[in-house]
Amino acid sequence: xxxxEEALAADPTAFVDCAAEMSAAGTDLSDHGTEYGTKVTxxxxxxxxxxxxxFNDDVSIVDxxxxxxxxxxxxxxxxxxxxxxAMVSQVDQLKATDxxxxxxxxxxQPAPKVELGPVHWAAIAAAGPFGPVLQAVFQARADExxxxxxxxxxxxxxxxxxxxxxxxxxAGELQPLEDKGPGATDCLPVDDEDREGNLExxxxxxxxxxxxxxxxxxxxxxxxxxxxxxxxxxxxQGKDEAEKDKEDExxxxxxxxxxxxxxxxxxxxxxPEGERPQPEQPEVPGFEPPGQPEVPDxxxxxITPGTPDLGSxxxxxxxxxxxxxxxxxxxxGGGGLGGGLGSxxxxxxxxxxxxxGLVATxxxxxxAGTAAPGSRPGFGGGLVGAPARGPVNxxxxxxxxxxxxxxxxxxxxxxxxxxGNPYVDYQEEQPKEPELPLLPPVDELPxxxxxxxxxxxPGKS
Amino acid sequence: MDEVYMEVEQVRGGGGDLQALAPKxxxxxxxxQAPAQTAASSNGGFVTxxxxxxxxGRFDAVTAGVxxxxxxQGAQVATSADELEACDKEVRGRxxxxxxxxxxxxxx
Numbered sequence: 001x002x003x004x005e006e007a008l009a010a011d012p013t014a015f016v017d018c019a020a021e022m023s024a025a026g027t028d029l030s031d032h033g034t035e036y037g038t039k040v041t042x043x044x045x046x047x048x049x050x051x052x053x054x055f056n057d058d059v060s061i062v063d064x065x066x067x068x069x070x071x072x073x074x075x076x077x078x079x080x081x082x083x084x085x086a087m088v089s090q091v092d093q094l095k096a097t098d099x100x101x102x103x104x105x106x107x108x109q110p111a112p113k114v115e116l117g118p119v120h121w122a123a124i125a126a127a128g129p130f131g132p133v134l135q136a137v138f139q140a141r142a143d144e145x146x147x148x149x150x151x152x153x154x155x156x157x158x159x160x161x162x163x164x165x166x167x168x169x170x171a172g173e174l175q176p177l178e179d180k181g182p183g184a185t186d187c188l189p190v191d192d193e194d195r196e197g198n199l200e201x202x203x204x205x206x207x208x209x210x211x212x213x214x215x216x217x218x219x220x221x222x223x224x225x226x227x228x229x230x231x232x233x234x235x236x237q238g239k240d241e242a243e244k245d246k247e248d249e250x251x252x253x254x255x256x257x258x259x260x261x262x263x264x265x266x267x268x269x270x271x272p273e274g275e276r277p278q279p280e281q282p283e284v285p286g287f288e289p290p291g292q293p294e295v296p297d298x299x300x301x302x303i304t305p306g307t308p309d310l311g312s313x314x315x316x317x318x319x320x321x322x323x324x325x326x327x328x329x330x331x332x333g334g335g336g337l338g339g340g341l342g343s344x345x346x347x348x349x350x351x352x353x354x355x356x357g358l359v360a361t362x363x364x365x366x367x368a369g370t371a372a373p374g375s376r377p378g379f380g381g382g383l384v385g386a387p388a389r390g391p392v393n394x395x396x397x398x399x400x401x402x403x404x405x406x407x408x409x410x411x412x413x414x415x416x417x418x419x420g421n422p423y424v425d426y427q428e429e430q431p432k433e434p435e436l437p438l439l440p441p442v443d444e445l446p447x448x449x450x451x452x453x454x455x456x457x458p459g460k461s
Numbered sequence: 462m463d464e465v466y467m468e469v470e471q472v473r474g475g476g477g478d479l480q481a482l483a484p485k486x487x488x489x490x491x492x493x494q495a496p497a498q499t500a501a502s503s504n505g506g507f508v509t510x511x512x513x514x515x516x517x518g519r520f521d522a523v524t525a526g527v528x529x530x531x532x533x534q535g536a537q538v539a540t541s542a543d544e545l546e547a548c549d550k551e552v553r554g555r556x557x558x559x560x561x562x563x564x565x566x567x568x569x
Binding site (some may be wrong): 001002003006007009010011012014015017018020021022024025026028029032035036039040042043045046047048049051052055058059062065066069073076080083084087160161163164165167168170171172174175176177178179180 | 464465466467468469471472475476478479482485486488489490492493496497499500503504505506507508509510511512513515516518519520522523524525526527529530531533534537538541542545
């Protein structure tokens, strides 16, 4: 929508030049596609297997994409060339008309409107009695000029709008290829699985999640919070070990996890009586993270005044503010919940026999560290987690601090909500309590078995 | 696939060629950038001028996408060549190991 003065100053030949360059770009891209095809042919000549077939499938996608783009570029260039050429002639005509009237002494207002110039008024004045007649003649010419310029500008504007709209539409049709890379595709599925609530997978993949969770920290579930903390700690320790563990775990997880597939964490806990309790024991995991984070947290916090929010208040807050300790509880609270589950289990397991012992000794370090899966203790993850836990347990205060620092406001709020809605948390824990009854039955089982043997004996007798 | 076959050096070189070719896709859009900017700046108030710049932006994204894709393909091809070569060496080593055992038994 150029104004009249803009139209006069315009250089639509630039559109034509641009169109020519676009057309050349289309040719370049076409040549690129041809060269691409040559390279691909050279590769295919020396390669034949499934990977080559997959490669050629992808090549066909690129070929089709490039052909489509070349076609669209050609179409856009054609549109711009046609519109640009029309605008060139229209602007030229507008300029010629404008120049003609100005040359005749008329004044051209930017409306556009042609008015009588000083020359005409002088002539009118000089005409004496014929002045009005002469003025009418001049005014008629001026009005005609106004019409010409207005019409010319309208046509130019219409052409501009049509061309611009077509070009915008053509731009919208250009859709870049989706990138194929190792990163995105791998990460996304993991998130989905986690969201599904498969605790086992989630816990095991906690390391993988660490990076992601750091961003997410919204703390959907208490357990998630726990995971975040643990993950962060683990990240500090070493991602390499975690990754290795992941790979092994993932594979094993799939085998193990598929059959069970517990929907709710609460449900999961009770089901896996033998193996599950160990990994799930939140107590160990909760304790673990604090120990490791302690060093980084203290060092970072004092050094980096950068945490202005926590800065001045953070020391007093930790000591005095109820919220802070609560936050510690909350992050731990995630652990607390898990712990709640674990704790009941542990005592039960003690009496039960093997389960408790397993947890305390082998699993205690490894399983708890992962917080997740009992599988870890077996794998290598246990090694990492175990050492950290020992020192961690005594330092609960540090845990709280570390959580606060690591999980800035988000975790705190999440914790706050948990605490604020203690009833909710308790309710969640309560469903877990049913686990207790489940465990005791285990104790009962052995006695039952003995009588069972006795019974058959009399029957046999 | 009925047949598994690879000229490792040829394929690896082809992957490198693809990666070398990939950036050239961008040249197609690069040559449009200046004319599009000029057309927009020298035709103030024209819808077409801004549309041309916008179009170039999209076109640039498309060529960049082609560049990344072709580069990725080249990397995959080179990787496939490396993997197959490594596999080939491993198999060769195993055959040689077997070969050593066989004559030993015969001698005995």
